[in-house]
Amino acid sequence: MTRPFRFGVVAPVLTDVQTWLDQVRRIADSGFSTLLMPDVPRWQPAAAPTLAMAAAHTDLRVGTWVYASPLRPARTTAWEAHSMTVLTEGRFEMGIGTGRPGIEDEVRELGLPVTPPRARLRQVRETVAALRELDGPDVHTPVVMAVRGPNARALAVEVADAVTVATLPTDTRADIAQVARDVQAAGDVELALHVPVVGDVIAPFMASARDIDPAALRESDSLAVLPDDPAAAAEEVRRRREEIGYSYFVLGAGSAEVLAPMVAELAGA
Template sequence: MTRSFRFGVVAPPATDVSAWRDRVRRFADSGYSTLLMPDVPRWAPAPGPALAFAAARTPLRVGTWVYASPLRPAWSTAWEAHSLSVLTEGRFEMGIGTGRPGIEDELRELGMPTVLPRERLDRVRETVATLRELDGPDRHTPVVMAVRGPKAQALAAEVADTVTIAAMPDDTRAFVTGMVRAFRPGRDVELALHVPAVGDTVAPFMAPPDLDPAALRAADSLAFLPDDPVAATEEIQRRREEIGYTYFVVGAVAADRLAAAVAELAGR
C-alpha cells in the first residue's frame, strides 16, 4: 500500500522563545506533522528540552533530525529518547546518524575523542538496541536513520522505521533515485527526503550556507523544491510516484512558503 504524505519541519528555538512557540503552533495549523531539532552543540538549544517544551504546547509529533552518534554514549541517547517517548505519550521519533561531514573537527573543538566511522555505526546499533530494551514490550519508539554507505543502509534495513538517504549537495536526482531503489529492507519502511532548499531559500542547520539553490534547480536535484504551491504539490507527488518518498522534511524558513502544498497533501 502507498503511504500517506506527512511533513516535518526543522525549527530550533530562536532567541525569542515566545515567537518560536507561536511559529510552532502555526506549523501545526498548516498541516505539518512533526517538529524536528538538529543536534548541533552551541548552535541551538539541546534537542531534548526543546522537544519536550514543544510537545507540551502543541499536538505535533517531535523528533531529532538527527542525533549525531559520536557526541554522546549510546545509553545516554537511548535513555533520553525513551524518556521523550514516555513524556510525549508516544509522539517522539528518534532520528540518529553517524554525524555530519566534519564531525571530527567538531569533536576536537568540544574536547571529545574522535570516533572512527565503523565505531560510529556500532554506536548507532547499540543506541537502538538499548532503546528497545528501555521501551520494553509495550512501547515502540520509532527510529529514523540517516544513511549513505552500504553498511549504514544494511543496519537501517534491520532496525529503522524511517530512512533518509544522506545525499550530498551535488548528488543528481538519478544518483539518489538509484540509491533509494537499491535499498531493499524486505519490510515496510518509510522513505524520508531531506530538502534544504525551497525556492531561493536555504535552511540553516540543513545544508552548508554556500549551497546554491539555482544550481540545485538547474540540476533537477532532489534537495530542492519550488516555492510555487502548485509546482511544489506536483513535484512532491511525482517523487512519491517515481521514487517512493512520502515524508518530506524542510526548514522553518521555508515552511510558510510550502504551507499551501502541505495543507493540500498531508494525510493523502
C-alpha cells in the first residue's frame, strides 16, 4: 500500500512566544500536518504545554519528536500523552525513543541512573503499554518510535504506528534504505524520515551538532538532506516513497517556508 504524504515540522520555541505563534500559524497555513517538539529541557518550555498551546491556536496535529525514555518514568509519560490526546481531541501523537547520542550525560546531571540500551527499550515498552491502558478501547494515541538497532526495530514493529530510523552523518542512503525496508516488511507501519538539512540550512535544534556538513551530505547522497528548490525537493521526496516507502517527512522550522510549495503540492497525495 502506498501511504499518502504528510509533513511535520520540528519548531522549538527559540523566540518570544508571539513570534513563535506567528510561525506556527504560517506552518499550519502551508499544508503541514504536524507540529513537533524536541524533548530537551535546556532549550525551551516543556513539550506538552507548548504543544497544547499550538493545538489551541491551529488545527495542526501535534507531537513529541521524541520523548527520551531514560529521562521519563513510564507511567508519567503515558499519562501526559493520553492527556494530550484528550485535550487536543485526538490530534496528538507520541514520539518516543531511547535517547539521542550523549543522553547519558544528561541523565547523570539529573541524578538519574544510567541504564543500558535493553533497559531503555523496556522503558519504552512499559510507556506504550501504560498509554494503551489509559487510552482504553475507544481511544488510540498514535505512537512514533525512533529506532536504530535490531532490538529497537523489533519492538517498534510490535507497538508503534510509525517508525523513524535514527541516522548518523556517516550513514549511506543504501544503509538506511535497507533498514527502513526491513522495518516495513516486518509490520504494517508508516515510515517517517527526519530531514535536518535543506540546502545549506540545518534545523535549529540540530545546529549544535558539529558533524553535520550539508555539502558532505549532498556528496554522499544522504537521506538527511533535501534540495532547497521546491520542485527538486518534490521529485526527491517522490523518489524516496517509491524506492524506500517513506511517506511522512519531518523538517526543521527554518526550512518550512522554503519548502512550503512542495508541501502544498504533495500533502495528502
